[in-house]
Amino acid sequence: MTNAIGVNDRVSLVMSLRKKGIGNVEILRAMELVPREYFTHPAFRDQAYYDIALPIDCGQTISQPYIVAYMSEALAVDNAQKILEIGTGSGYQTAVLSHLGRRIFTIETYRELHAAAQQKFDELELDNIVTRVGDGFEGWREQAPFDRIIVTAAAPEIPPPLLEQLALGGRLVMPVGDMRGNQKITIVERTNKGFEREQVLPVRFVPLVRTHEDSA
Numbered sequence: 001m002t003n004a005i006g007v008n009d010r011v012s013l014v015m016s017l018r019k020k021g022i023g024n025v026e027i028l029r030a031m032e033l034v035p036r037e038y039f040t041h042p043a044f045r046d047q048a049y050y051d052i053a054l055p056i057d058c059g060q061t062i063s064q065p066y067i068v069a070y071m072s073e074a075l076a077v078d079n080a081q082k083i084l085e086i087g088t089g090s091g092y093q094t095a096v097l098s099h100l101g102r103r104i105f106t107i108e109t110y111r112e113l114h115a116a117a118q119q120k121f122d123e124l125e126l127d128n129i130v131t132r133v134g135d136g137f138e139g140w141r142e143q144a145p146f147d148r149i150i151v152t153a154a155a156p157e158i159p160p161p162l163l164e165q166l167a168l169g170g171r172l173v174m175p176v177g178d179m180r181g182n183q184k185i186t187i188v189e190r191t192n193k194g195f196e197r198e199q200v201l202p203v204r205f206v207p208l209v210r211t212h213e214d215s216a
């Protein structure tokens with residue numbers, strides 16, 4: 001890691017997120033605490049604090065900081081909550097959530113990405129994160145219910161097991177839509193009347209894929 005990248009860049013990033021409308025101070029603080037240059041691919045480290053998505057291994061991406069902040073805000077997390085994340089990827093979103101929630105359970109389909117993310121959580125001593133290789137379509141039955149569920153890959157529908165694993169009063173945030181770019185961040189609240197949905201921001205995410213042989 002070069003000395004040229006670090007805390008000053010994080011402060012500038014946080015200021016730009018505020019300008020773009022992220023108002024929650026807890027989220028801004030969490031974004032300031034996480035060194036994004038740890039999670040980017042070494043070849044893109046000099047762009048770690050640009051507010052853009054960047055390629056990581058296995059043909060996947062590290063999400064744009066604004067989207068990470070936006071989804072974290074939409075999730076309305078507090079430090080008493082148990083959170084499920086589908087799509088660990090680089091681990092950047094997970095690291096932000098680790099400063100907001102009580103415990104984060106995160107699932108990744110690619111073994112290689114899972115191992116790299118786990119190593120980063122160890123190095124940064126983020127010890128409230130539990131990782132697993134698995135198929136996010138199925139959720140994490142043994143640990144359910146979850147107060148919050150965040151999915152960082154898109155699908156045309158919300159996988160039914162995830163809705164089942166959401167606690168009463170819980171909230172799920174996920175990009176829902178097709179792969180031609182018609183996706184919207186969707187917020188679901190589970191109330192005693194059922195599931196209430198709201199579509200908010202148009203986005204473009206990589207697809208949630210069915211777990212295949214060579215990823216496990």
Ligand code: SAH
Pocket residue numbers: 058060061062063086087088089090091092093094107108109110113134135136137152153206207208209210211
């Ligand atoms: N939040 C991540 C975004 C990663 S991109 C970050 O900021 O880095 C989405 C991730 O979802 C990819 O790593 C992809 O491999 C993973 N993924 C796709 N389908 C999945 C599935 N069925 N189960 C678990 N993870 C999946």
